Amino acid sequence: MRFVEANGARIPAIGLGTWELRERACARVVEQALKLGYRHIDTAQVYENEREVGDGLRASGVKRDDIFLTTKIWTTHFAPHDLERSAKESLVRLRMSEVDLLLLHWPNPHVPLAETLGALAHAKRQGLTRHIGVSNFTVALIEEAVALCPEPLVCNQVEFHPYLDQSKVKAACARHGMALVAYSPVAKGRIKTDGTLMRIGRAHHKTPAQICLRWLVQQNVSAIPRTSKIERLSENIDIFDFSLTDEEMREISLLHSPTGRLTDFAFAPKWD
Numbered sequence: 121m122r123f124v125e126a127n128g129a130r131i132p133a134i135g136l137g138t139w140e141l142r143e144r145a146c147a148r149v150v151e152q153a154l155k156l157g158y159r160h161i162d163t164a165q166v167y168e169n170e171r172e173v174g175d176g177l178r179a180s181g182v183k184r185d186d187i188f189l190t191t192k193i194w195t196t197h198f199a200p201h202d203l204e205r206s207a208k209e210s211l212v213r214l215r216m217s218e219v220d221l222l223l224l225h226w227p228n229p230h231v232p233l234a235e236t237l238g239a240l241a242h243a244k245r246q247g248l249t250r251h252i253g254v255s256n257f258t259v260a261l262i263e264e265a266v267a268l269c270p271e272p273l274v275c276n277q278v279e280f281h282p283y284l285d286q287s288k289v290k291a292a293c294a295r296h297g298m299a300l301v302a303y304s305p306v307a308k309g310r311i312k313t314d315g316t317l318m319r320i321g322r323a324h325h326k327t328p329a330q331i332c333l334r335w336l337v338q339q340n341v342s343a344i345p346r347t348s349k350i351e352r353l354s355e356n357i358d359i360f361d362f363s364l365t366d367e368e369m370r371e372i373s374l375l376h377s378p379t380g381r382l383t384d385f386a387f388a389p390k391w392d
């Protein structure tokens with residue numbers, strides 16, 4: 121496993137996304153992932169599966185200290201006291217004394233960012249989390265957050281895959297020593313039939329998903345693909361025994377387009 125180093129955090133380059141994984145199936149996938157060598161699990165309050173993620177972690181038998189666990193505070197809990205209370209509720213559901221990374225899930229323009237970041241930093245100082253970060257922040261918001269936050273931010277988790285150009289966000293993260301954590305890293309499965317990824321895959325005896333994930337990791341990005349299928353768990357982590365050439369990296373980088381974003385903003389909070 122490779123790691124992405126970011127402001128004191130060591131984030132495993134591949135993690136397991138858990139959005140839409142629910143109940144016993146969620147616990148089972150988390151347990152299997154850890155047994156197969158995953159050491160990074162991504163959940164969120166809004167996924168309503170923190171309890172099952174915690175169950176999967178314990179069932180795996182992997183030592184808690186060896187696992188990098190992220191959860192995210194939903195935007196309705198961004199007022200300082202709410203943030204602290206909801207972070208503690210997440211820990212109760214997870215049955216953990218701390219997480220490794222606590223993120224603000226989306227920006228919320230209705231609560232002053234300084235207050236929310238102050239509360240997030242306080243959660244870290246209280247020992248509720250080892251590291252803090254943000255998600256779905258634009259370049260302008262990253263700059264604002266870095267200037268306002270009393271503790272270092274270790275990442276911005278954003279949508280990133282070959283169909284979406286994130287070079288500006290990536291550069292902003294790098295400027296501040298933050299990692300970019302890529303969500304929807306296999307473009308929700310759309311990479312499966314991509315001609316370019318299939319062709320490059322044939323040269324390396326790898327699948328399009330493996331080529332796509334390798335392309336992300338080779339840019340010092342951490343990626344959190346989700347799968348409900350045990351066989352794909354092994355596929356998505358088996359990317360550390362080959363390298364893409366500079367030409368292959370460049371070719372994949374050219375696949376982006378202005379319509380490449382997949383995030384359904386209906387899922388994002390509504391502000392009015």
Ligand SMILES: NC(=O)c1ccc[n+]([C@@H]2O[C@H](COP(=O)([O-])OP(=O)(O)OC[C@H]3O[C@@H](n4cnc5c(N)ncnc54)[C@H](OP(=O)(O)O)[C@@H]3O)[C@@H](O)[C@H]2O)c1
Binds near residue numbers: 225256304352
């Ligand atoms: N911070 C945020 O706002 C935010 C937003 C979205 C997601 N996330 C996080 O990022 C994680 C990943 O993003 P995502 O779930 O949107 O998308 P994703 O990981 O890009 O795609 C998941 C989809 O791809 C399929 N898939 C997985 N591995 C595959 C492979 N090797 N070959 C072919 N298809 C494959 C899965 O199907 P099967 O289940 O059938 O394998 C599933 O339908 C989430 O689970 C969540 O933890 C965060």
